Amino acid sequence: MGKAWVVLVSGWIGLAALAASAHEMGHEMGHGGMMMHGMDAGPMAEDGRVSLHLAAPMRMMQKRMMREHLAAVQAIVGLVADGRFDEAAKIAHEKLGLTPAMKKMCDMFGNNDFRTMGLAFHSQADELGKVLKTRNLNKSLRALHSVLNSCVQCHARFRQ
Numbered sequence: 001m002g003k004a005w006v007v008l009v010s011g012w013i014g015l016a017a018l019a020a021s022a023h024e025m026g027h028e029m030g031h032g033g034m035m036m037h038g039m040d041a042g043p044m045a046e047d048g049r050v051s052l053h054l055a056a057p058m059r060m061m062q063k064r065m066m067r068e069h070l071a072a073v074q075a076i077v078g079l080v081a082d083g084r085f086d087e088a089a090k091i092a093h094e095k096l097g098l099t100p101a102m103k104k105m106c107d108m109f110g111n112n113d114f115r116t117m118g119l120a121f122h123s124q125a126d127e128l129g130k131v132l133k134t135r136n137l138n139k140s141l142r143a144l145h146s147v148l149n150s151c152v153q154c155h156a157r158f159r160q
């Protein structure tokens with residue numbers, strides 16, 4: 001029996017599994033993945049998050065930007081682990097900070113709460129950049145934690 005059949009007959013569980021399998025990039029529709037997303041998310045269309053009603057080109061652009069945010073965080077963690085705080089700070093400011101381009105981007109989503117959360121996130125990234133320059137590992141991790149908290153908060157509240 002193929003995966004497609006399983007999705008068709010198992011209703012919302014199938015949907016959740018499909019979402020999970022997409023997230024796991026090609027892994028099988030495993031039970032673990034299904035549980036992970038099924039527990040608090042439920043069906044994708046009714047998971048309680050506010051939709052931004054983005055048009056297709058905007059969806060593409062936003063997701064690309066998001067993947068760049070994730071890559072920036074990944075780079076920062078690696079650099080901090082190597083004690084390369086100044087380079088990490090540069091990435092925090094340039095890739096995640098409140099640059100004019102980022103500010104403009106946050107204005108484009110047509111949702112004021114989203115905009116506020118976005119701007120706060122970018123300001124926190126600038127704060128992270130400042131803290132990284134002190135080369136204090138504990139404080140840097142705290143600041144990174146705050147930045148990641150902004151990611152988590154916004155993802156819990158909004159979807160495309």
Ligand code: HEC
Pocket residue numbers: 063064066067069070073114115117118119121147148150151152154155158159160
């Ligand atoms: C102001 C809101 C906001 C902030 C802050 C935010 N995101 Fe997102 N992110 C979103 C939305 C909305 C989506 C689309 C979610 C959906 O439609 O299910 C998204 C999607 C993503 C995706 C999926 C991309 C894809 O290709 O599908 C990744 C990865 C991601 N965000 C990473 C991050 C990281 C890492 C941070 C913090 C460093 C972050 N985001 C901060 C709103 C935000």
